[in-house]
Amino acid sequence: MKLCQNEFKAMNHPLRRFSQRRIEYPLFKRMGLAGSCMRILEIGCGSGYGAGLMRDLKPTRYVGVDIMPEQIALAKRRGLPNCDFRVLDATDLCCFEDGSFDVIVIFGILHHIPTWRRVLAEARRLLVPGGRMFLEEPDGRVISAWDKIFKWGHPVKGFILPELEGEVERVGLRIKQKKKIAGFGVYSLQRGP
Numbered sequence: 001m002k003l004c005q006n007e008f009k010a011m012n013h014p015l016r017r018f019s020q021r022r023i024e025y026p027l028f029k030r031m032g033l034a035g036s037c038m039r040i041l042e043i044g045c046g047s048g049y050g051a052g053l054m055r056d057l058k059p060t061r062y063v064g065v066d067i068m069p070e071q072i073a074l075a076k077r078r079g080l081p082n083c084d085f086r087v088l089d090a091t092d093l094c095c096f097e098d099g100s101f102d103v104i105v106i107f108g109i110l111h112h113i114p115t116w117r118r119v120l121a122e123a124r125r126l127l128v129p130g131g132r133m134f135l136e137e138p139d140g141r142v143i144s145a146w147d148k149i150f151k152w153g154h155p156v157k158g159f160i161l162p163e164l165e166g167e168v169e170r171v172g173l174r175i176k177q178k179k180k181i182a183g184f185g186v187y188s189l190q191r192g193p
């Protein structure tokens, strides 16, 4: 689902950038997001800030997908070399073959997608066996509280984190590590054989 105007502004605010740069990305790295020569897919890449952060990984391929043309336009405007930004719906990534990526990264988008389970299944399909995924999502109760205050109107009232964890395992992504911070779940996952 596209973001409402207020959330679009909030997601592109310096405070959001600070959190992504100083808290979320370092946490992913401490959980094992490392190495080079990887093919990385970022699902829900927004305006491409995460792509800029991940340049230090020196990926051989980086693809960022987002459903909002406005976000992808901002991402392209960053002029990041070797970054391929595309307007795509995360629930249907059939333009990519099975096992196309070594790493998948999600900075908080599943709570925007009523059929979020489908995205997890797609992620599993797109990873090579043994491939890694780094996922960060807020608990549904955080979303409900935000919606009361900010009126962002998320279509999914959210899942509680245990529900997300159950689904992750069900589709075949093993939870290697998890951390809960201020109502957010941060996960390091691995695709089984």
Ligand SMILES: C[S@@+](CC[C@H](N)C(=O)[O-])C[C@H]1O[C@@H](n2cnc3c(N)ncnc32)[C@H](O)[C@@H]1O
Pocket: 001, 002, 003, 011, 016, 020, 043, 044, 045, 046, 047, 050, 065, 066, 067, 068, 071, 088, 089, 090, 091, 106, 107, 108, 109, 112, 113
């Ligand atoms: C909360 S924002 C996070 C954006 C970015 N990852 C960040 O951390 O700033 C959620 C993003 O998911 C995107 N999105 C929502 N539904 C989507 C879908 N079905 N497929 C792809 N992207 C989607 C939105 O356009 C938005 O950019």
